[in-house]
Amino acid sequence: MMAPGGAAHADVVRSFGGEVLAPDGSLDRKRLGALVFADAEARARLNALVHPRVREEEARRAAAAGPEAVVVTDAALLVEAGVHLRFRRLVVVHCPPDLQRQRLRERDGLDDAAADARLSAQMPIAEKRAFAHLEVDTSGSFADTDQQVEALIDRLRALAPGLPRPAPVPLERAAGCLLLGPAEGPRGLRPADVLGEIADRREPEMERLAGLLLPPAEHPWYRAARPGNAVGPEALAGPVALWSLARAGEDDEHVVAAAASLARLTHSEAAARAGAGLQALLLHTVAAGGSLGPGLRDRMAAHAGRATRWGGAPPGPRVRASLEAALRHPGDAAEARRAAADAETGDLAAALVGVATGVSLSAAPPRLVAALRELNAHAAD
Numbered sequence: 001m002m003a004p005g006g007a008a009h010a011d012v013v014r015s016f017g018g019e020v021l022a023p024d025g026s027l028d029r030k031r032l033g034a035l036v037f038a039d040a041e042a043r044a045r046l047n048a049l050v051h052p053r054v055r056e057e058e059a060r061r062a063a064a065a066g067p068e069a070v071v072v073t074d075a076a077l078l079v080e081a082g083v084h085l086r087f088r089r090l091v092v093v094h095c096p097p098d099l100q101r102q103r104l105r106e107r108d109g110l111d112d113a114a115a116d117a118r119l120s121a122q123m124p125i126a127e128k129r130a131f132a133h134l135e136v137d138t139s140g141s142f143a144d145t146d147q148q149v150e151a152l153i154d155r156l157r158a159l160a161p162g163l164p165r166p167a168p169v170p171l172e173r174a175a176g177c178l179l180l181g182p183a184e185g186p187r188g189l190r191p192a193d194v195l196g197e198i199a200d201r202r203e204p205e206m207e208r209l210a211g212l213l214l215p216p217a218e219h220p221w222y223r224a225a226r227p228g229n230a231v232g233p234e235a236l237a238g239p240v241a242l243w244s245l246a247r248a249g250e251d252d253e254h255v256v257a258a259a260a261s262l263a264r265l266t267h268s269e270a271a272a273r274a275g276a277g278l279q280a281l282l283l284h285t286v287a288a289g290g291s292l293g294p295g296l297r298d299r300m301a302a303h304a305g306r307a308t309r310w311g312g313a314p315p316g317p318r319v320r321a322s323l324e325a326a327l328r329h330p331g332d333a334a335e336a337r338r339a340a341a342d343a344e345t346g347d348l349a350a351a352l353v354g355v356a357t358g359v360s361l362s363a364a365p366p367r368l369v370a371a372l373r374e375l376n377a378h379a380a381d
Contacts, residue, residue, distance in 0.1 A: 002027050007053040015045060030108065037117045040219065047081060055083075070156050079131050080123050082206025082221045085258050088163060088248060091152065092132035094125045095139040123222060130312065131261065133253060164249030166379035169287045172358035174242050174372045177283060179359050180333040181351025182235035182344070186266040187226070188214030192368055194262075195239040199374040203247065204240070204258060210265055217265070225268040232344060233263035233272055234319060237279035238351050242372070244280075245287055246379045252306060255284045260310040274311025278303055278319045279348055287355045292330035296323060322348035331357060 001008040004025045013021060016035065022028040036043040062071045072091075078084045095103075097119065104115040122128075129135060136152060138145045169177075178191055185191055189212055197212070198204050210217040210224050217224035237259055244255035259280035263273040281303040286292055300320070308314045321341060326349040329335035333353040337346035361369055 001050060001053045001057065007057070008050045011049045012046065015049060016042075033118070034114065037114075037121050040121075043121065044219075051081065051083070055086075068161070070160050072156075077122065079128055080121070080220060080222070082208075082210070083203075084131060085205075085261060086203045088251070088254060089133040089156070089159070090131055090257070091134045091136060092125075092129050093136045093138055094129060095137065097125060099139055100125070123220075127222075130310075131257070133257065164251050166246055167249040167288060168246040168376035168379045169242055169355070170358070171361060171369065171372050171376070173287065173290070173355050174376075175361060175364040175368065176333075176354030176356075176358040177238045177242060177287065177351050178354075178368060179364055180354030181238050182231070182347040184231060185235040186229040186231045186233055188212065189236060189266065191236055191238050192365075192371075194236055195242065195375065196367070196371045198239055198243045199371040199378075202378050203243065204262055206261065206265065209262070213265065222264055224265055226266070227268065229266055232318065233259075233267050233276035234279040234348055235344070236262055237276055237283055237348075238355070241280045241283035241287060241355075243375060244284060246375050250284070250288045252281060252284070252303070255280050256306045256310045260307075263311070270312030271314065271316050272311075274307040274313055274315035275319050277307035277310050278315045279322070279351075281307060282319065282323060282352060283355055286352055290356065292326055292352060292356045294327065296327070318345050319348060321345050322352065325349035326352040329353065333357070 002012060003009060009027065012027060012032075016032065020028055020032045020035070032046070036046050058073055062069075065071050073087065078090070084090055100119060101112075101115045104110050104118055105112070110118070134152060134155070136145065136148045168174075178195065182191055185194065189209065193212060194204075194209065197208055201208065206221040207219075210219075210221040213224060240259045240262055241255055244251065244258055248254040256277040259277045260273045263276035267273060267276075282296065285296060285299060285303075300323070304315060322345045325339040325345065326336045328339050330353060333350040336349040336353045340346035340349050
């Protein structure tokens with residue numbers, strides 16, 4: 001994309017000037033790197049020029065590879081850019097920070113200040129590992145890393161054929177989840193607006209969603225969370241569950257990872273992130289099955305375990321309480337809401353009932369129906 005004649009080359013030169021060019025007309029990556037890793041605004045400008053082109057080429061190559069292929073994208077700042085949720089699985093490759101610094105100096109000839117600038121532009125590796133479905137530890141020898149990669153290849157090849165196909169939720173039931181569930185979310189993130197953003201971009205993009213926060217977020221997106229939110233992140237589980245089914249089908253690991261990522265926008269508390277993951281898993285299960293039944297209690301232990309792993313701590317009692325209220329009144333969202341101990345739990349219970357029973361589309365705002373249609377249309381992509 002950034003080579004001479006590539007889709008992004010001319011725009012990068014136009015934006016950053018001729019000083020980023022090497023004598024042969026190619027981009028001087030060391031000079032460009034020094035600019036963007038020292039200036040967050042410049043880095044965002046470069047990303048805005050390059051990332052859309054990369055994603056277009058990525059999609060073209062994935063389509064050319066065919067539906068049965070395992071396609072891997074190698075991207076250093078994927079989580080930092082907040083676009084990691086477009087992938088079915090995320091592999092985090094890591095080593096200790098001191099070793100990262102040493103390798104930057106040896107590989108790229110950077111001094112300590114330049115190496116530190118590169119590392120400070122990245123999420124701390126211990127934090128990034130919390131986003132991983134799979135990991136590769138490169139702190140050992142080349143042979144040790146190669147062995148891990150070969151095992152990873154085998155695992156991905158074994159995993160891919162069994163991944164579920166997209167399973168979009170019928171519009172009436174998708175609308176029921178949103179219309180009967182929470183209307184407001186934390187920090188001004190309304191579930192309907194989040195759904196609209198996801199439908200527009202085809203997946204949750206964290207930086208764009210961070211732009212909707214009230215008060216406005218500080219960058220990067222993963223530092224936007226603030227304590228004292230009046231509304232829990234579980235309120236945003238509905239849009240995530242609906243999108244995940246349209247994109248990835250009944251894939252529990254996909255939906256819980258997405259819910260935990262979205263919760264990080266607003267909440268730093270691990271239990272809150274786990275609660276968002278658990279609510280998303282329950283909605284996901286009810287939406288896929290089309291009904292509320294006592295069998296959900298049997299799945300609670302497995303769902304709570306996944307939510308704990310992705311959130312970083314066990315979820316609190318609110319989501320379990322919302323399930324019990326919904327199971328007492330599986331056909332009546334208003335009664336399920338009244339059976340809950342508080343308004344927020346009632347909203348979560350009503351969302352569970354709504355995604356099982358649905359509502360008439362005539363009761364839904366046209367903008368919401370249009371977003372749901374767009375969301376489901378992407379399932380065929």
